[in-house]
Amino acid sequence: MALAALGVAVVPGPAHAATVDTNAWYVLVNRHSGKALDVYNLSTSDGGQIVQWPRNDGNWQQWQFVDSGSGYYRLKSRHSGKVLDIFEWSTAGGAEVVQWTDFNATNQQFRLADSDGGHVRLINRHSGMALESWEWSTADGARISQWNDLNGANQQWQLVRVTGGGSGGGDGSGPWPTETGSERVSSTRNLGSFFDGGMKRYYGIGDGGQSEDQDPMFVVPNGGTIQNVILGSPAGDGIHCEGSCTIRNVWWNDVGEDAATFRSSSASATYLVDGGGARSASDKVFQHNGAGTVTIRNFQVHGSGKLYRACGNCSTSYQRHVVMDGVTARTTGVLAGINTNWGDTARFSRITVYGSTTICEKYRGVPKGGEPTKIGSGADGTHCLYSSSDITQR
Incomplete structure (x- = not known):
């Protein structure tokens, strides 16, 4: 309170970079909703919408971290081969997150900032904003957007490493999915x-x-x-x-x-x-x-x-x-x-x-x-x- 009254900015300490395996595939589960980062309607097109959906480990929910250097990564979809992208290079809160052809552009690059409980935030290099479940939604199909990094639970993601081809299949190498009931x-x-x-x-x-x-x-x-x-x-x-x-x-x-x-x-x-x-x-x-x-x-x-x-x-x-x-x-x-x-x-x-x-x-x-x-x-x-x-x- 005293620091604020004096006009002194309180700057968070540097985030520790979470460790990822660039040869692995991950499902990203939102801490607030419990749902996974998902390519909507199994799109393979540029501009395909990114949403949250109940986890099923399909290839459209699997992402690979592609190294861009300097601690930044692109997130490549196993289903489409495209990467996460802040649409039209927006720096606005609430901007749309889509998939796009990989140009290794800064609006496609994210760094990982640690949160507690083994979760991470994904901070876009171009906008400086965090990837989040928009407006704290818990609904299936709710869109993913960007907002100021507030370390909210809707901005925190668990990286779940998956093996094989996953249930999205198509390559015949993945295990059959595990039933939930x-x-x-x-x-x-x-x-x-x-x-x-x-x-x-x-x-x-x-x-x-x-x-x-x-x-x-x-x-x-x-x-x-x-x-x-x-x-x-x-x-x-x-x-x-x-x-x-x-x-x-x-x-x-x-x-x-x-x-x-x-x-x-x-x-x-x-x-x-x-x-x-x-x-x-x-x-x-x-x-x-x-x-x-x-x-x-x-x-x-x-x-x-x-x-x-x-x-x-x-x-x-x-x-x-x-x-x-x-x-x-x-x-x-x-x-x-x-x-x-x-x-x-x-x-x-x-x-x-x-x-x-x-x-x-x-x-x-x-x-x-x-x-x-x-x-x-x-x-x-x-x-x-x-x-x-x-x-x-x-």
């Missing part, structure tokens, strides 16, 4: 427009085998999203998408009849499977009975017959399309089976396969009650679309 589902659950399972394991429908006409665990309506779910055995016929849908960071411990079935009759329907993985599907993982386009990206499949099959003998014959990007397959027979006589296509990029895997099988589809005929396999420039550079064989 379990819940038995006794009958099909019709979801609303958005469902976050919090990485709990759901189980309890069907016989755990490949028998046909089992009930699904979850039904997702047109435009709906299901995310952060682990499906244990028995899981019946998995997830049914009645229209365009998003299946994000969902893991099937043991696929029963199918992992997911896509059912819209609209040619403009789009189904996105983003992150996650499936194993132990003696037949197929994803069944495409309706029309439209299925995109499967950053996904792992282990020990399965086919990752994707466009129905070859459903009651209605549609043109169907599949796009696979960032998929890793281990002990899996076929990535995609399509019907060329109906104009189906399959596109592949950034595919890694371990062992003997057929990338694309071609069939002649037939009316319901018949049996489709296999007519070939391999890239052809018309239906099975990929080149040797798109496939890595391990």
Whole structure:
């Protein structure tokens, strides 16, 4: 009080630089909210928003400290390869924090200042402000911003080192995620427009085998999203998408009849499977009975017959399309089976396969009650679309 009256500034002592391993990946957990620093909606674009979200250890929540020298680091996203950035070089409190291509610019550089309890603050080199959960929010999706360094709990971050590929996967090297709890589902659950399972394991429908006409665990309506779910055995016929849908960071411990079935009759329907993985599907993982386009990206499949099959003998014959990007397959027979006589296509990029895997099988589809005929396999420039550079064989 006396010092303040005399107009003497009280300057905090120098912060100690926390030690980080620049070869490691970290999840950053906010001390106030308990939520993790997250690339919103799994963006890979410049300007993708940075928010907080319940921790799931996905690649979009993993960050590497890239040394910029003089005690500063860039924080690189494992999912996008981009770095944290104070948007448009702002020095204002409340400025937006995004991801951007790494230019090693000062608005992309942060130093680590120690707080108590093993937490750190992240101080931007350009603005001198600390990264924080904006307005002390504890909500999912709350934005991350910058503010004067007040050492508040909403400005403090725990660095949790993670190993392997994490649950964001796509490279097939990470462990399966650890469940946060379990819940038995006794009958099909019709979801609303958005469902976050919090990485709990759901189980309890069907016989755990490949028998046909089992009930699904979850039904997702047109435009709906299901995310952060682990499906244990028995899981019946998995997830049914009645229209365009998003299946994000969902893991099937043991696929029963199918992992997911896509059912819209609209040619403009789009189904996105983003992150996650499936194993132990003696037949197929994803069944495409309706029309439209299925995109499967950053996904792992282990020990399965086919990752994707466009129905070859459903009651209605549609043109169907599949796009696979960032998929890793281990002990899996076929990535995609399509019907060329109906104009189906399959596109592949950034595919890694371990062992003997057929990338694309071609069939002649037939009316319901018949049996489709296999007519070939391999890239052809018309239906099975990929080149040797798109496939890595391990």
